[in-house]
Amino acid sequence: MELPGVATPKxxxxxxxxxxxxxxxxxxxxxxxPLSRAAVALATGLTRATVGSLVDQLVAGRVVAELAPAPGQVGRPAVPLVPASRTVVGLGLEVNVDYVGVRALDLSGATVAERIEGAPGAAPADFSGSDPVRVLARLGDLARDVVAEVEADGMQVAGTRLALPGLVDARAGFLQVAPNLGWESLAxxxxxxxxxxxxxxxxxxxxxxxxxxxxxxxxxxGHDGxxxxxxxxxxxxxxxxxxxGELYLGRHGWAGEIGHVVVDPAGPRCRCGATGCLEQLAxxxxxxxxxGLEASVAARPDGAASGDLTPVLEALAGGGEPGERARAVxxxxxxxxxxALSTLVNLLDLDTVFLGGVYATLAEDLRPQLEAELRTRVLASPWERIVVRPAPVSGYAALMGGAxxxxxxxxxxxxxxxxxLERL
Amino acid sequence: MELPGVATPKxxxxxxxxxxxxxxxxxxxxxxxPLSRAAVALATGLTRATVGSLVDQLVAGRVVAELAPAPGQVGRPAVPLVPASRTVVGLGLEVNVDYVGVRALDLSGATVAERIEGAPGAAPADFSGSDPVRVLARLGDLARDVVAEVEADGMQVAGTRLALPGLVDARAGFLQVAPNLGWESLAxxxxxxxxxxxxxxxxxxxxxxxxxxxxxxxxxxGHDGxxxxxxxxxxxxxxxxxxxGELYLGRHGWAGEIGHVVVDPAGPRCRCGATGCLEQLAxxxxxxxxxGLEASVAARPDGAASGDLTPVLEALAGGGEPGERARAVxxxxxxxxxxALSTLVNLLDLDTVFLGGVYATLAEDLRPQLEAELRTRVLASPWERIVVRPAPVSGYAALMGGAxxxxxxxxxxxxxxxxxLERL
Known part of the structure; x- marks a missing residue:
């Protein structure tokens, strides 16, 4: 186990x-x-005394909580240790094309507060071509609402992660470009x-x-396969x-731009400037x-958000010409x-694909043609089964992931x- | 530093x-x-006595060689240690569509023996649709020639790696498919x-x-960036x-199949069964x-190997209609x-591309359109320079890499x- 380079005994x-x-x-x-202190000592190889002192610090900092001891045991009953609930939260923020949102997650993984604008069924939003100053100020207001709510309940915010749909320089806190927002070069x-x-x-x-x-x-x-x-x-x-077990980020953190993988160079022009990107076709x-539904909210007479897949799902479920047309689309x-996924699998030799966002909802209707392409285009397909399934977490997953x-x-x-905490 | 799990003190x-x-x-x-024993002790943190004994074993096994001590130093002069030359070799074997070959490399990195059939300028070869039994028997003969040659010079073969242009299960020693050879499912x-x-x-x-x-x-x-x-x-x-610093292999060792990345789904059918794969276009x-040159040797009246790029290079260098046509092609x-490389860079966020094989020879003629595509299609291209250059090792690189x-x-x-060695 490597330790950071250190100089003095202290x-x-x-x-x-x-x-x-x-x-x-x-x-x-x-x-x-839940583990007892003794079980932690066994798992870490540290002495019971060391573990006792460290657990006490984590309990005092409200990171770890002690449950009631299990009754009926011989000797002093062991105190089960668990991640603390409703004490410390991580905050996830997100700007996407059709919503902004904030979610607070506690250390047990529970969502303890949330604000989303432009959610399906809620007020419509369309942030393509929007003004970053106004949108981010509004998101800041939502975040302060959430902070006030969790602090009123005695919880504390450990940190915040802002998710953006574009190329991001995390170290410099700089957004290079978010094509679908029309945002570029800003902090x-x-x-x-x-x-x-x-x-x-x-x-x-x-x-x-x-x-x-x-x-x-x-x-x-990581390294868990x-x-x-x-x-x-x-x-x-x-x-x-x-x-x-580790997110692959690439040289600058810009890996995974599958939306701009070429699917058909004769296809429509993309907001990125190229043609036939996946995004323009799927x-x-x-x-x-x-x-035949207008994608942009502003142009729609009923003002429904483009985030709303309801008309698509209704058509898919229905019969007749509209149903057939929806299934074809x-x-x-x-x-x-x-x-695009065949290309990715040919390059990376992966065998598990999670469909997230709207694809989780549409998975069963996407699957037949999607899997047919994988069978035709993945060179290794006769020798491996590529599993395609809806993502375990599909609703506002970036908010969840950020928190x-x-x-x-x-x-x-x-x-x-x-x-x-000590400095507070 | 982790050691493998061990049971007994011995x-x-x-x-x-x-x-x-x-x-x-x-x-x-x-x-x-070249390092002295003392420098090795310093670099490894081992005692001089331990290093002395281990170096002696490596010298006895002809893995490491001792150079003449540097003269003019105070005290006992240090003996410089280097990788041994012409003692132990790695053998690289390869079957490709237009050649088979064997190369023996010694521990200093020098090629000490080589046989290639179907090399440019040598006898033509075309192994597409060939009989694996005959081709591999012939390659075995070439390998035994090389072994006889190096053993006659007192060298010893440490191991052999056979390179095949297809999906390989290295652990089972099994070739799933090599589409361009027409080989499938064989050991x-x-x-x-x-x-x-x-x-x-x-x-x-x-x-x-x-x-x-x-x-x-x-x-x-690895981990050297x-x-x-x-x-x-x-x-x-x-x-x-x-x-x-590490080769990315993927789940089964099948990563990197860029030849089957989709470039134009309306393009020609590929030997893999799909359409518009890079291989069919480039x-x-x-x-x-x-x-207008027949790719298959059998069909060419002059019997020149398809491996021979000479007519392409001559046309590229010349003027007039043939030159223009070659440059367009x-x-x-x-x-x-x-x-295809834009797709790869969008997915993996890499910034260095080496062009190998015939692309090393053609690099300057490929470059203008190749780089224009990267500029148009790589989402991050305004913020990073993607370096495209001929591979440092381009001739029979798989033979070299195998050895x-x-x-x-x-x-x-x-x-x-x-x-x-002890068992011999």
Missing amino acids: ARQASLREHNLALVARSVFGSPE PVPLLGLLPASVEIANEANLAGLAQLPFGQFASS TTFVHVSGDVGIGAAIVLD GKDAILRGL VGRAGKALGT RAVLRDLVQAPSDFLET | ARQASLREHNLALVARSVFGSPE PVPLLGLLPASVEIANEANLAGLAQLPFGQFASS TTFVHVSGDVGIGAAIVLD GKDAILRGL VGRAGKALGT RAVLRDLVQAPSDFLET
């Missing part, structure tokens, strides 16, 4: 404590069952206004992919590539357009998605969080 | 010796300068006949990619994806066909290659090799 001791604190936190969060965080904990930005498809890992798994340090691609279908289409707007989208990313950072390095 | 001691032997070998092979190794050291099989594009890493780097254990894609152009097109045969191949893979295994686990 620094070494501090670093060792940080390291052991993380070990203890990971073993509590990664266990499917979004200051536009949110003041929030109680640090805000980092990330690509929405990557965060949506993280949300597909089992919740307890964020405590692990979990390998899949998660495709988020919305107006834009993004993918998260998870290899052996994105939500492409499906709505195929059904969704089938064509499935074929285009299958072409989880905050909590994962906390569990992987709890001493950073405990230090901020 | 097993633990053996395992520790194996581990330290590998540490010492890697430090000698990974150093750009190729027994068909080679007897060879002195174990034979493993691998995908040729993967081995060609390994050959692009600097020779000394095979001593390292070296990230690139190497595209091998031949009749088929394969890619090797190297991430942070493979060597596609270029030859575009110039190669330009179209460059555009198709650029489309190197054998030597890398030896350096990473020298005790296995030394034990086989």
Whole structure:
């Protein structure tokens, strides 16, 4: 086990404590069952005394909670340890083409507060070509609402992650481009206004992919063999590539831009400037357009949000010409998605595909043509079964993934969080 | 540093010796300068006595050689240690569509013997639709020629790697399919006949990619930041994806099948059964066909091998209509290659592309349209420079990579090799 390079005995001791604190936190969060202090000692190889002191710190910081001891045992009953509920939260924020939202998740994985504008059934929203200053100010207001709500309940915000549908430089806090919003070259965080904990930005498809890992798994340090691609279908289409339990980010964090994979160079022009990108053939707007529904809210007489798939689902369920037409349109989208996924599988040799976003809802209608393309185009298809299934988490997965990313950072390095408490 | 799980003190001691032997070998092979025993002790953190004993074992096994001590130093002069020359070799074998070949590489990285049939300028060969029994028997004969030659010079074969242009199950020694050979579902190794050291099989594009890493780097254990894609152009097109110094293999070792990435679904049918695969638009045969040259040797009156790019290069260098036509044909191949590489870069966020095989020779004529596609289609192209350049090793790179893979295994686990010596 490698430790960060250290210089003085004092620094070494501090670093060792940080390291052991993380070990203890990971073993509590990664266990499917509540663990006793003795079980944590066994799992980590640390002495009972060390574990006792570290667990006490995590309990004092409200990261870990103690359940009532199991009765009826011989000797002093063991106190079961679990991730704390409703004490510390991670905040996920998102701007997408047809909604903005905020979700607060506690350390047990429960959603404790949420605000979404432009959700299906709620007020319509269309942020394509929008003004980032206004949209981000509004999102900041929603976030402050959520913060006020959780703080009123005695909870504390550990950090915030903002999901954006585009290329993001996370370190510099800079958005290069979000084609479907029409946003380019801006630093979004200051536009949110003041929030109680640090805000980092990330690509929405990557965060949506993280949300597909089992919740307890964020405590692990990867290398557990979990390998899949998660495709988020919305107006834009993004993918998260998870290899052996770790999100694959690429050189700059820009991996997974499956929406701009070429499916048919003779196809329509994309907002990115190229032609025949997947997004233009299988994105939500492409499906709505195929059904004669205007994709843009502003142009629709009834003012329904483009996020609303209801007319598509109704047509798919119905018979007659409208039903057939809807099935043909969704089938064509499935074929285009299958072409792009064949390319991805030929390049990366993955065998699990999660369909997320609107694709989770449409999975059964996309599947026949999608799987036919995989069978035809994946060179290895006669020798492996590629599993295509709806994503475990499909509703607002980037909000979920963003909040989880905050909590994962906390569990992987709890001493950073405990230090901020000491400074309060 | 993790050690394999061990049970008894004796097993633990053996395992520790194996581990330290590998540490010492890697430090000698990974150093750009010859190292003394004292420098190896410093680099590995082992005692001088331990290093002395381990180096003696590597010298006795002819893995490491001692140079003459540098004169004029105070005290006992240090003996410089280097990878041994002309003592132990790795053997690379390859079947491709227009050649079969064998190369023996010694531990210093030098080619010490080679046989290639169907090389440019040599006797023509066309193995599409060939009989694997005959082709592999012939390759076995070539390999035995090379073995006889190196053994006559007092060298010893450490192992053999057979490169095949298709999907390979390395563990089972089984070839699923090699579309351009027309081979399917066979175990190729027994068909080679007897060879002195174990034979493993691998995908040729993967081995060609390994050959692009600097020779000394095979001593390292990855994580050195070296990230690139190497595209091998031949009749088929394969890619090797190297991430942070390690070849990315995927779930079954089938990653990198860029030849079957969709470039234009309306394009010609591919041998894999799909349409519009890159191979059909930018493979060597596609270029030859575009110039009115028959790709298949059998059908050509002059009997020249399809491997021979001479007519293409002559036309490219010339003026008039033939020159213009050749430039247009190669330009179209460059555009198709650029489309497929844009897809790869959008998915993987890489910024270095090596052009190998015939693409190394054609690089300057492919480049304008290839780079134009990257600029149009890579979403991140305004914010990053994607470097496209001829591969450092382009001639028979899979032979080179296969031989190197054998030597890398030896350096990473020298005790296995030394034990086989003891058993002789």
